[in-house]
Amino acid sequence: MAKTIAIANQKGGVGKTTTCVNLAAYFAAFGKKVLIIDNDPQGNASSGLGIEKHKVKNSVYSLIIGDCTAEDALLHTGVENLDIIPSNIDLAGAEAELVSLDKRESSLKRAIAPIKNNYDYIFIDCPPFIGLLTLNALTAANSILIPMQGEYFALEGLSQLMNTIKLAKKILNPSLEIEGVVVTMFNSRTNLVNSVAEEITHYFGKKAFATRIPRSVRLAEAPSFGMPISQFDPTSAGGIAYKNLAEEVLNRNRDVYVPIKNLSALKKKVQ
Numbered sequence: 001m002a003k004t005i006a007i008a009n010q011k012g013g014v015g016k017t018t019t020c021v022n023l024a025a026y027f028a029a030f031g032k033k034v035l036i037i038d039n040d041p042q043g044n045a046s047s048g049l050g051i052e053k054h055k056v057k058n059s060v061y062s063l064i065i066g067d068c069t070a071e072d073a074l075l076h077t078g079v080e081n082l083d084i085i086p087s088n089i090d091l092a093g094a095e096a097e098l099v100s101l102d103k104r105e106s107s108l109k110r111a112i113a114p115i116k117n118n119y120d121y122i123f124i125d126c127p128p129f130i131g132l133l134t135l136n137a138l139t140a141a142n143s144i145l146i147p148m149q150g151e152y153f154a155l156e157g158l159s160q161l162m163n164t165i166k167l168a169k170k171i172l173n174p175s176l177e178i179e180g181v182v183v184t185m186f187n188s189r190t191n192l193v194n195s196v197a198e199e200i201t202h203y204f205g206k207k208a209f210a211t212r213i214p215r216s217v218r219l220a221e222a223p224s225f226g227m228p229i230s231q232f233d234p235t236s237a238g239g240i241a242y243k244n245l246a247e248e249v250l251n252r253n254r255d256v257y258v259p260i261k262n263l264s265a266l267k268k269k270v271q
Helices: 016-029 060-064 089-099 104-118 132-140 158-172 191-207 217-225 237-252
Strands: 003-007 034-038 082-085 121-125 143-149 177-186 208-214
Touching: 003 016, 003 132, 016 034, 016 082, 016 121, 016 143, 016 177, 016 217, 016 237, 034 104, 060 089, 060 104, 089 104, 089 132, 104 121, 104 132, 132 158, 143 158, 177 191, 177 237, 191 208, 208 237, 217 237
Parallel strands: 003 121, 003 143, 034 082, 034 121, 143 177, 177 208
Antiparallel strands: none
């Protein structure tokens, strides 16, 4: 059965979607069967993998309100071993509709239960706020992976995020654990960024990943071509960083994977 990892942080612009898409893509490149659930109304994980959101018939929204099955909502991506349940703006209305449902926090968990055996890992990309969509993700997940920007403001709201996780664990999902914390948009030449990164490492201890994701133009460009960095530019600094993070996560889970011998071979021709 798949391990389900929610990528979450209530702050926007910290690299949640970038981490979700690129981590999942490298897991797939390592030979794992992977599913992304785009649980954000912005649908950036979907568009970042080349999905035309306005053409999506069955989305996460359709799934959680019971209009389709998980199998109906699945789409194959242009990445081998990687599927997605896409999102679009329809999901923005789900918060209001979920309020009236019984056991509303576990709607997503129930909906994906029939397909969990088809995958090794499921990644859930969460919206940048704590609401019913994020609570559904935390209820469905085995663990939460937290991207944190390497800047001072990343530390603001940290206690709120940890309280949310603690409450979700106590009330909704007793087995929920912190998968780890990854510093994103890292610039080692800046003293403040180094100081914040060290503070994050001190706070989370062994839960902080050694890999830090650098600021990267190539990472920013890749979604506009509908590709993860593993296909767009795997030998870039961002490409190598996400490969290293994927290896670190898999090693923490003591999961055997197929090493990538030639990173350049992953690169696809940009249309």
